[in-house]
Amino acid sequence: LKPSKPLPPGPRPLPIVGNIFNVPIDKSWFAFSDWQKKYGDLLSFHILGRRFIVINSAELAIDILDKKGAIYSDRPRLTMAGDLAGWKDTLILLGYGETLRKYRRYFHRLIGSRALMQNFHPVEERLTYRFLQDILKNPNDLSTHIRKTADSIILSISYGYDVQGDHDPWVKMADNLLSQFSEMTVAGAYLVDFLPFLKHVPEWVPGASFQKTAKEYKATLYQAVDGLHQFVKDQMAAGIAPFSFVSSLLGEANLSGNDEHAIKWSAAAMYSAGAETTVSALYSFFLAMTLHPETQKAAQAEIDAVIGSDRLPTLADRAALPYVEALSKEVMRWHTVAPLSIPHASTKDDIHNGYLIPKGSYVLVNIWGILHNKQNYSEPDLFKPERFLGDHPELDPRTVAFGYGRRICPGMHLADASIFITCVTTLAVFNVTKSVENGVEIVPTLEGLAGAISHPAPFKCSITPRSPEAEALIHEIPAH
Numbered sequence: 001l002k003p004s005k006p007l008p009p010g011p012r013p014l015p016i017v018g019n020i021f022n023v024p025i026d027k028s029w030f031a032f033s034d035w036q037k038k039y040g041d042l043l044s045f046h047i048l049g050r051r052f053i054v055i056n057s058a059e060l061a062i063d064i065l066d067k068k069g070a071i072y073s074d075r076p077r078l079t080m081a082g083d084l085a086g087w088k089d090t091l092i093l094l095g096y097g098e099t100l101r102k103y104r105r106y107f108h109r110l111i112g113s114r115a116l117m118q119n120f121h122p123v124e125e126r127l128t129y130r131f132l133q134d135i136l137k138n139p140n141d142l143s144t145h146i147r148k149t150a151d152s153i154i155l156s157i158s159y160g161y162d163v164q165g166d167h168d169p170w171v172k173m174a175d176n177l178l179s180q181f182s183e184m185t186v187a188g189a190y191l192v193d194f195l196p197f198l199k200h201v202p203e204w205v206p207g208a209s210f211q212k213t214a215k216e217y218k219a220t221l222y223q224a225v226d227g228l229h230q231f232v233k234d235q236m237a238a239g240i241a242p243f244s245f246v247s248s249l250l251g252e253a254n255l256s257g258n259d260e261h262a263i264k265w266s267a268a269a270m271y272s273a274g275a276e277t278t279v280s281a282l283y284s285f286f287l288a289m290t291l292h293p294e295t296q297k298a299a300q301a302e303i304d305a306v307i308g309s310d311r312l313p314t315l316a317d318r319a320a321l322p323y324v325e326a327l328s329k330e331v332m333r334w335h336t337v338a339p340l341s342i343p344h345a346s347t348k349d350d351i352h353n354g355y356l357i358p359k360g361s362y363v364l365v366n367i368w369g370i371l372h373n374k375q376n377y378s379e380p381d382l383f384k385p386e387r388f389l390g391d392h393p394e395l396d397p398r399t400v401a402f403g404y405g406r407r408i409c410p411g412m413h414l415a416d417a418s419i420f421i422t423c424v425t426t427l428a429v430f431n432v433t434k435s436v437e438n439g440v441e442i443v444p445t446l447e448g449l450a451g452a453i454s455h456p457a458p459f460k461c462s463i464t465p466r467s468p469e470a471e472a473l474i475h476e477i478p479a480h
């Protein structure tokens with residue numbers, strides 16, 4: 001293709017540095033939504049010659065990332081995190097090709113649909129009931145309990161590993177890994193990402209301390225990935241491995257060494273991509289309930305009518321609870337967990353709607369923008385589960401929040417189950433209200449923090465059992 005077509009519009013660049021001063025480092029999704037008003041749904045800009053394309057509508061995301069998936073499914077190459085610190089082998093950063101498709105097939109076979117997730121319903125339920133007990137014991141430590149629960153669910157489903165207490169060594173190691181990863185991927189954190197030839201500079205050269213850091217981080221990554229994998233193999237050898245992603249795949253006949261490597265690295269992606277994201281979504285659920293007592297009451301009325309008050313809800317009750325279902329959709333929309341998705345990279349020049357999208361562009365989807373666009377949602381800033389009920393429901397946010405095309409989130413059904421079961425069981429037994437300090441009610445606001453995974457800013461709320469019967473139900477949960 002000759003570059004005869006114009007690039008998608010965007011702010012005017014400066015020579016060499018391009019649009020470096022136009023794009024805010026933090027929460028750039030707001031800027032992209034503003035630019036949309038001026039330039040339309042497809043935008044482009046460059047920073048130091050690197051071309052970025054931003055997609056601002058669901059239709060375009062489908063047309064480009066789904067329908068032209070063959071050329072839009074690569075990932076940007078991260079020199080520090082990917083090449084030097086070893087993360088390039090994880091599913092999230094893996095380039096497009098046969099290995100990626102193999103990893104994704106594993107996800108598909110084990111957790112690729114709501115029906116398959118039923119194999120993991122007992123785990124989801126057991127660990128969420130444990131969460132209710134933790135909250136009852138110590139309602140002020142909400143974020144700690146959420147984190148522990150999300151970690152436990154992922155480690156149990158991926159490795160059959162049962163998290164022990166509040167200071168579990170594997171959780172600690174995995175959390176450490178994640179902070180290393182986010183530290184490395186903050187824009188501009190490492191010069192080597194802009195000047196990749198620097199990766200050949202030896203560690204002892206002044207200024208090359210990133211080599212030492214990368215070595216250290218890579219060691220932590222391998223220790224965790226190899227260690228958890230070995231844990232499952234040891235359990236299988238002893239005949240005590242519970243059903244999990246890894247035990248199920250390793251149990252298949254005629255595995256090659258290559259297959260085992262692929263199983264190991266695809267499982268590693270579950271924790272890296274699944275824990276923080278779930279934490280953010282669950283935390284935003286509690287914020288929404290704090291701010292919207294009327295919504296909470298409507299959901300509780302439905303639960304009381306359908307389930308009664310002498311047992312806890314399960315995932316099997318889902319179809320009978322349309323309001324709670326709508327509420328959990330609204331949780332996915334109202335606060336956007338991954339506001340710009342994960343960038344895709346294009347592998348060929350393409351002309352779309354008359355614009356040139358050059359090979360090697362980084363393609364971002366403004367997920368926050370789509371989920372807060374007035375054309376898709378009435379009063380988008382409000383928390384309104386009703387928008388998904390009735391004869392003309394608004395766009396299902398689960399078709400947006402998990403990304404598009406061949407890199408769409410392979411953990412979406414797991415995330416969806418975790419969110420639903422947490423919402424429904426919490427509402428069945430607790431009231432979430434604004435906390436009161438010195439006689440004054442504290443009214444939090446929704447503020448999504450900066451980051452590839454955006455968490456709601458910390459807030460206070462009060463969580464109390466709905467009734468003595470509800471409290472008794474929590475006590476009756478068998479010890480774990």
Ligand code: HEM
Pocket residue numbers: 091092093094104154269270271273274275277278281337338341342343344401402403404405406407408409410411412414415
């Ligand atoms: C609320 C929870 C979650 C949200 C909002 C979310 C969102 C996303 C998004 C937007 C992407 C990028 C898709 C794209 O590139 O187009 C993604 C990728 C991914 N997610 Fe999730 N996710 C969530 C939970 C999970 C869970 C629980 C798991 C695993 C068990 C998981 C595993 C992954 C993996 C492995 C990728 C990388 C896929 C690839 O590069 O091919 N996610 N997720």
